[in-house]
Amino acid sequence: MGSQALVAAMRSARSRSTSAARRREAIEGFLCILPWCIGFIAFTAGPMIASLYLSLTNYEILRPISFIALGNFAKAGRDALFAKSLYNTAFYSFLYVPLHLATALATALILNVKTKGIGVYRTIFYVPSIMPAVANAFLWMWIFNPEYGLANAFLNIFGLPPQKWLFDEALAKPSFVIMGLWGLGSSMIIFLAGLQGVDINLYEAAAIDGANWWTKFWGITLPMITPIIFFNLTIGIINSFQVFTTAFIATGGGPNNATLFYVLYIYQQGFLFAKMGYASALAWVLFVIVLIITLIQFATAGRWVYYEVERKA
């Protein structure tokens, strides 16, 4: 009796061939991901459908709701601040993301050596990226202070005239880029992990062939970490299109709406003016833009992203 049970248990464990055991495994597997499924329906899929519906209405919380079809999208087309916030965000994103990736990769390369105190250096380079966003914004507002700030003191060393930074329409967005670059550590640490995953044998083979540092970098390092570059690029663009907290705290969108970034504008429309319908429409425009950019990235990835075949296993 006991041995029979054991044999049955072994059979179900080893081959899992009985359909009862399979069904049981499938049910238990579904149970494992059930919390996620409920959450997905309640807090992602459901809200997305609701948002799509709201985007076709003039819902303003306290007033009666009415269906206005594509009215919100037509309104966005006439809305100068919609265009401005979209421009601001694109400007920031296309300036920030390449600079961020380049500096993060450069610092990762600099840190990827065996030298004294390298652990300490890695920590120092990384830590700014985990600082709380609000405290971070306060710190940089003070650094960029037009009268007493550190940024102007730095310019002063070189005899350059002081700037108004966040209060200057032309300089405000680049100031945000500088602020963001201080947090390059988040991508840097991922690059560093990628660099340490590159097969040392490749470098040794190249060294035997007499390759110098530069050739090795272009011929081995860069191709081998293209998946990491791709990941950082995709996430970097998605994140930079959602820049919110620093602008909300530091400038509130000013001066003259120069830092009115897209999500900040959605927040204002939705939560300050309670125009939930219009805000939902704006959010869907963002979603579609991000989706298109991401799809283009995935579609073109095959041309430049290198995947090891064995990775599939």
Added chain:
Amino acid sequence: MADNAIAASGTRTIPRYHRRRAIRHVVAQVLWQILLIAISAVMLIPFVWLLSTSLKVRGTEFTFPPVWIPRPAVWSNYTTALFKSGLPFPRFFLNTAIITLANMVGVLFAASLAGFGFARMRFPLRDKLFVLVLSTMLLPDIVTTIPSYLLFRLLHWIDTFLPLIVPTFLGGGAFNIFLFRQFFMGIPLELDDAARIDGAGTLQIYLQVILPVSRPVLISVSILTFLGNWNAFMGPLIYLNSFEKMTLAVGLRAFQGLRGSEWNQMMAASAVTMVPVLVVFFAAQRYFIQGIVTSGFGGR
């Protein structure tokens, strides 16, 4: 890759007869150190500036060019900022800690369970569902924020911690699920089989076989969750409106409204919110880096 800067690797033995090469090696090593120190300075100067300003007597922060050493150094700025602003900072701390801890529990439960399901169980549509999990990372949060707000308003959850906690228990975050799945897939399946032969059920395998050997990923996900929640702003801003319920991030913004022009206190308050982050980071640093490396890439 260690030899990328052949230049900078000091561990190599160099033949005596290649003296010129050895000298070049030392020079490169020194230049590399100078470069590292220079970048470190750029990274650290904002922190030094923050600390310096936070210790200055009120009004003395307004000098140009800046004075670096505060004389005298007034640590009382910290107590003034925390206890005499009229804002309940201890309460903000407590609220932030409660929300952060609850989220850590939620993530460790839901994300690890989902990761376990995706990594070690076979069921129909499994891989398609996993792609769906990953694709949610590409969705801008703001798209779901507005309807979620309306839903929570309907449930009378506004100005409670529930909107910031409950969703975490139902999912735990796509990236965390991904990290757990990757780690669990690396554990030999024979462990499960052996446990099953001993009569263990799936739940027991998850709790008594898989979780005990998954310390690195449990810790690195915990840290990521801690950072994400300690630093979160938009969620608490939207859902919490009374001072009694606010988190540090939102409380700091209220502080800005009161003391926005007193930079010594603004910096003191900022420093205080940074300290727990630094403490947690340094306490668990080893696991953190390890977790990122084992997963292939880390948090954002």
